[in-house]
Amino acid sequence: MKTEEEINEILRILADEYPAPQTELNYKTPFQLLIATILSAQTTDRQVNKITTELFSKYNNPEDFLDLTPEELAEEIHGVGLYRNKSKYILKTCQKLVDEYDSQIPKTREELMELSGVGRKTANVVLSCAFEFDTIAVDTHVFRVTNRLGIANSDNVRRTEEELMKNLPQDKWSSAHHWFIFHGREICKARNPRCGECPVNHLCDYYKELD
DNA sequence: AACTCGGGGCA
């Protein structure tokens, strides 16, 4: 595990390396962020971004989506993968938003996770990016990167979330989330990680154990 | 706990 100084050094280097694109924050409303995050399951947000501009120009609230049949919506979101499931989840979620939340997005993790297609990761993204609540959304990139670096040490996403909230300074939670995701995609990849190009390899537990 | 759902990226 890392000392506070080592963690701050890692964060400093990553901040310098990745001027946080913060892609989730590009969505204009909590509703857009929620839908985009449901769409992003098992895909990159690059794929999601390809379709959301047009999608949200046509449908921008739960009522708009409820005008569509599952088949029509599936057609609209073609390209993000798992589109039939995601179409059903989104329509079910929109119906619930209309029926139970006056078309607003609920602000607690428990309520968000009751929505179809919304698990812990999606709920945390909405809480931290749309409502700026103090949460860290742990997807597989964040999980892999932080465990390799030694900022977390856990075989379980739920515990990693707790460890990160304990080990990272709170004012860095939001930006660190984006650094880890970007780093995980470009450098610290699941397979064939490019450790030679990694700006924090001298501070990485995984890199130390390589040879 | 294992399986399903689509497609993009890379070996």
Place this chain on the structure above:
DNA sequence: TGCCCAGAGTT
């Protein structure tokens, strides 16, 4: 061109 990757729901 086949294998790996990325969440949530279902069985």
